[in-house]
Amino acid sequence: MKSDYLWDPSTPPSDEDADVRRLEALLARHRHAERGTPRWRERPTRRPWIALAACAAAAAVVVAWLLLRDTTPHWEVHGLVGQDRVHPGETLENSGAADVRVAIGAIGEVAVAPGARLRAEDCGGARHSLYLERGRLHARIVAAPRVFQIDTPAGRTIDLGCEYEVEVREDGATRVRVTEGQIEFVFDGREVYVPANARCDALPGAGPGLPEFEERSNALSDVLVIASGMKTVVAKAPGAILDGFLADCTDEDTLTLWHLYDSDTGGGKAVAAEGWVRERIFARLARQFPFPHGVTEDALHAGDRAARRAWRDSMQPAWRVQGRPR
């Protein structure tokens, strides 16, 4: 029986856990409890008059700040001559040669590349959002999912807690590349899930296409052609090609396959797999990923959004494993 010591150290280790045990022994000295854990104590005030003076000074600072502060919601801008903040509805254009940094409240930062142009939409409260008109930006957000979003001419990216890059070309075509965590790319009711180390391209009016890891294999390219109905381009026996691919495909490929199956929902026109292709993909995915509690095959086929999301979420560990660290 395979050892589960790494997962549960209360189980007996096997020989193959020797390196885990060695690392544990080596690193335990840095454990919090081993470093003389202090109890939580708020420091007492040593001199009452110092505390009083500090309070008075702090009060003066607070009053001055209240009188002078900019009370409208805004983001701080760093590295752009002549503009140190941006308010909702205002535009920011980086005409310099270096990145401009925009602090998104207390939840993160966006680095705006030279040549990029964006408009702030919502700068606080329940949500932060912007519209990227053109160019490239890099976002790093530490917040609850869906608090931050970026609109583009080709769709909306919704942050689910992560670091990612968005690039909009002059014609509005958009590419999203996720470095850490995950995002949702949505357009007209269609949802595309893009995990770490994957990318997704989108076109204005058509919405996001399929998310993919790294370079697309020839076999997957053939399947995408078959899925779109252009059977004659690849072969006379598209069913056999599809079945062969489904028999050998990797965990990475299941990210793209899931979105082919889900391509019957929403109004995006970038991807629309034929019915018979979706049926075979469904059977392949169902063999690898059991339905979560409460999810039924009927609900999935009927396009029930909650059921589809629940099943998709259950696949995420497989997609997380396959990301290649950059």
Next chain:
Amino acid sequence: MSDAELGLRARSGDREAFAGIYERYARLVHGVLLAHVPLADVHDLVQDVFVLALRSIAELDEPARIGPWLVTIARHRAHDHHKRGRRETELDHAPEPATTAPQDDGGSDESELVLATIRALPESYRETLVLRLVEGLSGPEIAERTGLTHGSVRVNLFRGMKLLREKLERDARKSTS
């Protein structure tokens, strides 16, 4: 006392309850920070994280999810620490050239080298590995305290351990060749 109870009491101003949160979660915060910043800075940053938490305890929307909330603060604090470090480095004068080459007397701390190797792994792996190998938490405990699913923690642990083994073996081969 449950997390939800502790969180509710701390949010209503009960400092003893906040001390209870510290006792329960200092190890988790320490581990998350250790996955991002050098060992020498971690101790002070743990205190910073709890000071920040105390200041913003009123914003704790879900008292039962204290762990994930503290993890978010710790990650943010580690990120700020890196940013500040970079800025200070940029502002500093260029360092004077060393008069002697760094000496390796064989006494360099292997454990710190391993920690540095872990810190070079992707973020999701490094936090889970530090919590398991340094802080001694089990997989289920990591999942419970960070709010991740068991599946995610298991994947991070096994995939991260595989990457760590490969990197350590590669480094060992380099140092012997």
